Amino acid sequence: MATDNIQVREAKDSDLNNVMAVEKEAFGSEEEANLVSNLLEDKSAEPVISLLAFKKNEALGHILFTKATIDGNTSSPLVYILAPLAVKPKHQRQGIGGMLINEGLKKLKAIGAEMVFVLGHESYYPKYGFKQNAARMGFSPTYPIPEEHADAWMIYPLSSGSIDEFKGRVVCADAMNKPEHWRE
Structure with missing residues (x-):
């Protein structure tokens, strides 16, 4: 398998250039890099889970999970938003994104997170257990998503029962709380 020599570890402050x-x-623009940079400095996003995938000394992929809340719940469960997931183009379709997702979900479960949300590719994330159309399950996104992209708003339940216990609008970290970050 292509992921044999890939190591995934938590990103440190000194890894910012690699990130x-x-x-x-991966995205061919500054937009996502700027978002990541802003999220890493955003107190409302903490504690973040930021992971890098390396082969030898080359950073190939990065994933970021930032803290969110569920509006209207006095004791919101610990919930996260996955955004973004990035793998360098020449290393895509080799399982690196999946390694990053799985490692991130494992770390989130270990800190007691109950749910993870993503606005992402409708055929990619379900392969890793994400359930499409989280709004239909009672979790509306921070900003409205056009009906034709409703399935792109997904949830990954990390604990049983929390999906039934809580409902409401998912409120992301301040740096991501802008309509332009909510387009699939």
């Missing part, structure tokens, strides 16, 4: 390089190359 930015992966984001820029």
